[in-house]
Amino acid sequence: MLAAERHAVLLDRLARDGKIIAKEIALELGLSDDSVRRDLRELAAAGLCQRVYGGALPVSPALVQYADRARVQPASKDRVAARAAQLILPGSTVILDGGTTTLAVVAALPADLACTVITHSPTIAAALVPNDRVEVFLLGGRLFKHSAVTCGAAAVEAAQAVSADLFLLGVTGVHGTHGLTTGDVEEAAMKRALAGRAADTYVLASLEKIGVASPYRVLPLAEIAGIVTDAPDDDPTVLGLRDAGVSILQAQG
Amino acid sequence: MLAAERHAVLLDRLARDGKIIAKEIALELGLSDDSVRRDLRELAAAGLCQRVYGGALPVSPALVQYADRARVQPASKDRVAARAAQLILPGSTVILDGGTTTLAVVAALPADLACTVITHSPTIAAALVPNDRVEVFLLGGRLFKHSAVTCGAAAVEAAQAVSADLFLLGVTGVHGTHGLTTGDVEEAAMKRALAGRAADTYVLASLEKIGVASPYRVLPLAEIAGIVTDAPDDDPTVLGLRDAGVSILQAQG
DNA sequence: CTTAAACGTGCAGAAACATGCACAACTCGG
DNA sequence: CCGAGTTGTGCATGTTTCTGCACGTTTAAG
Incomplete structure (x- = not known):
């Protein structure tokens, strides 16, 4: 799985759920915990998420809503x-x-x-x-x-x-x-x-x-x-x- | 459950109900009483709530309505x-x-x-x-x-x-x-x-x-x-x- | 004054973490 | 086509942080 691909998945998940739990995502995507943590660290450094102990949160609550709105009519x-x-x-x-x-x-x-x-x-x-x-x-x-x-x-x-x-x-x-x-x-x-x-x-x-x-x-x-x-x-x-x-x-x- | 997430729930509850009873919240969220007390202590230290015996109250009654704007953990x-x-x-x-x-x-x-x-x-x-x-x-x-x-x-x-x-x-x-x-x-x-x-x-x-x-x-x-x-x-x-x-x-x- | 609940603190196990390292995959000249 | 260099990934290590429990103290109510 490509790094960019992982990043996209993580951000997507963050927008959808409003949070990421490192352990869960790692299990779900079949990655090591380390890779997920590394990714989250990078995303946080770029200001795209907020790192917390155990996972990550959106950088601003406002951004979650917009992402939610984007998925009202998926199909x-x-x-x-x-x-x-x-x-x-x-x-x-x-x-x-x-x-x-x-x-x-x-x-x-x-x-x-x-x-x-x-x-x-x-x-x-x-x-x-x-x-x-x-x-x-x-x-x-x-x-x-x-x-x-x-x-x-x-x-x-x-x-x-x-x-x-x-x-x-x-x-x-x-x-x-x-x-x-x-x-x-x-x-x-x-x-x-x-x-x-x-x-x-x-x-x-x-x-x-x-x-x-x-x-x-x-x-x-x-x-x-x-x-x-x-x-x-x-x-x-x-x-x-x-x-x-x-x-x-x-x-x- | 992430620590930051707990804090958000607590503040949210505080804004909605105007009070928090430590015991109740602990039971409801499936946490130990200690964790809840610890969280309340931290929020109080950050000036986001007022600690009282048995739970917590909003820092000021006026803030109850829009307290959800309050940020977690003002670092x-x-x-x-x-x-x-x-x-x-x-x-x-x-x-x-x-x-x-x-x-x-x-x-x-x-x-x-x-x-x-x-x-x-x-x-x-x-x-x-x-x-x-x-x-x-x-x-x-x-x-x-x-x-x-x-x-x-x-x-x-x-x-x-x-x-x-x-x-x-x-x-x-x-x-x-x-x-x-x-x-x-x-x-x-x-x-x-x-x-x-x-x-x-x-x-x-x-x-x-x-x-x-x-x-x-x-x-x-x-x-x-x-x-x-x-x-x-x-x-x-x-x-x-x-x-x-x-x-x-x-x-x- | 008595008592039970709530509290704070110290502690230990567990979980998450950063770092260094090794190995594999890929890249780029030659 | 090959080999050196680069990059990315996962593992092992030691460290930090969290969490629940135990225990002694404080508080409020009867």
């Missing part, structure tokens, strides 16, 4: 994320949007994948710390509390300085006539700016987003390269996308 | 953080360095404090999301995995665009002749850049950092406004700081 979102993760080729540069779906993409990445990730989400950045071979570039700017990503003029300007092969975009609505939409005007602008910096933009949209429109337009459907979804093939919105020349990536088993 | 680091948090005035703009000590500062902030925080640590940024009245500006750049902060040329450049009243700086060493030091050259450069953007720089240094030197110089002692520490007044390094015109903020009770 559909994880399937989409797993399919999207396959789009990230070794050595490529990818822009990752904020949100729970793209966070699931990080979790679905192979532990030894080497690539460059550009993101405006501190949560995504923190989640990538254990992936040793992933270079992370964080776009600065004003932090929007609502979705915990940077937006606004400074963030858009920072985005102009980067270029990528791929942009994995999360939205709250994919609609036949309204296109791709989201709930905040600043977020919409930021997503649009990011789309302009990548050769290809793929939208991640699990079933419940299809056929839905939110207040603010991000992009028209015609400007994206493809969509990753678990919606059925005969869904009218999906059919409309296909007609617009968007490639459909099915995220089923 | 050296937490005392320093609590004192440093007092430096952040309502309405001011403060730059927060990365690291566990500054993260503790975030935890020590009053929930209703309104201010602007500039940081290069995604962890700090994420931890501030619950603080509704705190405006957060994140400095972008390449993410350094070792300490989970952004560093490098892009981050330094981003720092040039901001100005603040105060910079709370974390280092790994405070030494009489070597000054303020840290373990990574890029981090040192970033900290130096941030210090240049604030009117006043205060160093946060708990006891174990005093008299220690790490490989890379951040700043000479003379260039900081003050230091927040729990080191004794008669420590030679502290005396040297005072001679250099640095104000010493004691982080004791």
Whole structure:
């Protein structure tokens, strides 16, 4: 088992349970107690957990809640994320949007994948710390509390300085006539700016987003390269996308 | 069951019920009476509860409702953080360095404090999301995995665009002749850049950092406004700081 | 004043810990 | 393809820390 892989498991467990007991994890993963302790020591040194006698605790109680929220709807979102993760080729540069779906993409990445990730989400950045071979570039700017990503003029300007092969975009609505939409005007602008910096933009949209429109337009459907979804093939919105020349990536088993 | 976990349960119970009966809790958690008594003694020593015959009471009746904010075991680091948090005035703009000590500062902030925080640590940024009245500006750049902060040329450049009243700086060493030091050259450069953007720089240094030197110089002692520490007044390094015109903020009770 | 419960302390076994070391797997020049 | 160097893992060692028990003391209630 790779070190980075172990680190990811430990952090994941910490977020889920709110604590880690070294002995238990060691037994469960078939590792020596020493390795687990060593890992916890490293994670604590990097500020990703708090070491206590017998195990470890989250560095801040607030971070547990967010991780919990990320797993409210595992099945559909994880399937989409797993399919999207396959789009990230070794050595490529990818822009990752904020949100729970793209966070699931990080979790679905192979532990030894080497690539460059550009993101405006501190949560995504923190989640990538254990992936040793992933270079992370964080776009600065004003932090929007609502979705915990940077937006606004400074963030858009920072985005102009980067270029990528791929942009994995999360939205709250994919609609036949309204296109791709989201709930905040600043977020919409930021997503649009990011789309302009990548050769290809793929939208991640699990079933419940299809056929839905939110207040603010991000992009028209015609400007994206493809969509990753678990919606059925005969869904009218999906059919409309296909007609617009968007490639459909099915995220089923 | 971890010690820290027990402490959390005890404080939680104290906040909910307004009292703790040692015998009852011991039975309920399957612990010996001794362990519970020992824990209560420690919490009382830390000022988180008031020890009485048969159990414990809240330190002040007013705290019962939101006592869950209280942190377990205010160690050296937490005392320093609590004192440093007092430096952040309502309405001011403060730059927060990365690291566990500054993260503790975030935890020590009053929930209703309104201010602007500039940081290069995604962890700090994420931890501030619950603080509704705190405006957060994140400095972008390449993410350094070792300490989970952004560093490098892009981050330094981003720092040039901001100005603040105060910079709370974390280092790994405070030494009489070597000054303020840290373990990574890029981090040192970033900290130096941030210090240049604030009117006043205060160093946060708990006891174990005093008299220690790490490989890379951040700043000479003379260039900081003050230091927040729990080191004794008669420590030679502290005396040297005072001679250099640095104000010493004691982080004791 | 009496008594039983709660208390603090010292102690010993157990658990967790850090460190050094050896071995295996991998990397990188040659 | 090979060998030296590097890295990571697990084991053995001695150390530190925790926990429950025993015992004598203090406290509160009748």
